[in-house]
Amino acid sequence: MRIIFIIGSLRRNSFNRALAENAAAIIGERAEISFLEYQDIPYMNQDIEYPAPESIRRIREEIMSADGIWIFSPEYNFNIPGVLKNLLDWLSRPLVKGDAERVSAVTGIPVTLSGAGGRSGASNARKRLSELSIFMKMKHMDGPETSISLSPEEFASDTLSLSEEEKKELRDQAERFLSFIDA
Numbered sequence: 001m002r003i004i005f006i007i008g009s010l011r012r013n014s015f016n017r018a019l020a021e022n023a024a025a026i027i028g029e030r031a032e033i034s035f036l037e038y039q040d041i042p043y044m045n046q047d048i049e050y051p052a053p054e055s056i057r058r059i060r061e062e063i064m065s066a067d068g069i070w071i072f073s074p075e076y077n078f079n080i081p082g083v084l085k086n087l088l089d090w091l092s093r094p095l096v097k098g099d100a101e102r103v104s105a106v107t108g109i110p111v112t113l114s115g116a117g118g119r120s121g122a123s124n125a126r127k128r129l130s131e132l133s134i135f136m137k138m139k140h141m142d143g144p145e146t147s148i149s150l151s152p153e154e155f156a157s158d159t160l161s162l163s164e165e166e167k168k169e170l171r172d173q174a175e176r177f178l179s180f181i182d183a
């Protein structure tokens with residue numbers, strides 16, 4: 001089983017990346033995990049959409065060879081970070097220009113969402129990501145989702161420190177997602 005992790009932050013020391021690393025450790029040998037590198041993709045611009053730029057082709061191929069996607073994202077101004085929205089805009093588009101069925105690289109792929117952020121635990125971004133993934137015809141897992149409200153100490157040290165309850169949330173989500181993909 002192959003699962004792609006998508007991090008909604010490009011920050012080197014991202015809390016969301018650290019959360020994803022914890023999830024990868026929980027999954028262990030049960031799936032092959034890869035982190036999608038997408039810093040090099042261009043802004044969506046319909047002038048360059050077809051044929052797709054090389055970086056978009058690479059990302060689509062990587063995603064189409066996977067069995068599921070797990071998105072870990074902060075929220076920026078109560079919303080989906082722009083870099084992640086740009087990626088999802090590319091992924092939302094049909095592989096073949098003018099395809100009436102609008103089949104994209106993510107059509108039907110199982111997806112689950114987690115987030116680390118301020119007091120909201122990035123829940124506003126996740127709400128919008130849920131709506132978007134359904135709109136994009138992904139197979140959205142209806143919970144459980146891990147929501148991390150970072151403490152002032154975590155922000156000050158720039159280090160993620162999961163409580164036992166948060167670790168359990170992440171374990172529950174990982175277990176559920178593995179069976180969701182298998183179903």
Ligand SMILES: Cc1cc2nc3c(=O)[nH]c(=O)nc-3n(C[C@H](O)[C@H](O)[C@H](O)COP(=O)(O)O)c2cc1C
Pocket residue numbers: 009010011013014015016017074075076077078079116117118119120121122
């Ligand atoms: C442009 C911007 C907007 C932000 N807006 C929010 C917000 O609406 N809600 C929130 O909880 N945190 C907000 N934050 C703080 C982020 O949650 C925090 O920087 C977090 O560490 C980002 O995740 P990362 O560590 O994975 O990069 C914002 C940060 C930035 C840079």
